Amino acid sequence: MMDPLRVMVVDDHPLFRFGLCTVLADVPGTEVVGEAATGLDSVSAAKALRPDVVVMDLHLPDISGIEATRQIVTELPGTGVLVLTMFDDSESVFAAMRAGARGYLLKGAGQDQIVRAVHGVGRGEAIFGSDIATRVLGYFSTPPPSNDPVFPELTSREREVLALIAEGHSNATIARDLCLSPKTVRNHVSSIFTKLHVAGRAQAIVRARNAGLG
Structure with missing residues (x-):
């Protein structure tokens, strides 16, 4: 049995x-x-x-x-x-x-x-x-892309936002640069923190810069 x-x-x-x-x-x-x-x-x-x-x-x-x-x-x-x-x-x-x-x-x-x-x-x-x-x-x-993106768990827009965070930009500046509403940027930032398992902006910046962003 x-x-x-x-x-x-x-x-x-x-x-x-x-x-x-x-x-x-x-x-x-x-x-x-x-x-x-x-x-x-x-x-x-x-x-x-x-x-x-x-x-x-x-x-x-x-x-x-x-x-x-x-x-x-x-x-x-x-x-x-x-x-x-x-x-x-x-x-x-x-x-x-x-x-x-x-x-x-x-x-x-x-x-x-x-x-x-x-x-x-x-x-x-x-x-x-x-x-x-x-x-x-x-x-x-589908043929794979030539280069895998960093942080593949993020969407392309989230990677854009993360790169700007790594450069030290505020949410307001990111919203202006990407022509997004402040609420949309806040949602993207929250999603990035969740997916990267970081507690806040400082940890996200470290992760991003270690990966070559910013």
């Missing part, structure tokens, strides 16, 4: 996490061994529990699901990560893949699809929802 597939669920929404754990626990051959509501807790729990599969949300209250995935895969290369998230943008998809995720589904997926994906990742397969798979195939059928 085969051992059950050991699964851990990571999501900061208690009701969604409870519902998913309940669904998976009812699947024959599947054992839910743990759950976590934050990225840092997911990393420590994964190290302690050593699950076969971690179902990972990307939006978490401390470190992102992408960073948590990177840490888990580095520490536990035998553990597969299936991203289950609301984010359907290409940047999130490819950032998760670069972090080591084996699968990517959107939260609108049906229960059967999620269960199949969990077991597929547990078998070492790469699993993507149909819309995500189309995007991935399109990416690999």
Whole structure:
């Protein structure tokens, strides 16, 4: 008799996490061994529990699901990560893949699809929802650019904003130079800090200048 597939669920929404754990626990051959509501807790729990599969949300209250995935895969290369998230943008998809995720589904997926994906990742397969798979195939059928951009997790506009931050410009100056509203610039700056996992402007400037910006 085969051992059950050991699964851990990571999501900061208690009701969604409870519902998913309940669904998976009812699947024959599947054992839910743990759950976590934050990225840092997911990393420590994964190290302690050593699950076969971690179902990972990307939006978490401390470190992102992408960073948590990177840490888990580095520490536990035998553990597969299936991203289950609301984010359907290409940047999130490819950032998760670069972090080591084996699968990517959107939260609108049906229960059967999620269960199949969990077991597929547990078998070492790469699993993507149909819309995500189309995007991935399109990416690999397109010739790669000659030079990879620095901070590929940022959009091109966010890299422009970061370069100006690294040059010491204020938000007001950046808004004027790029013909953007102050609110749009604030949103870009907040997104940059989140994606780079920095606490503020000073740390962002250091990261940017070390990468050759500014």
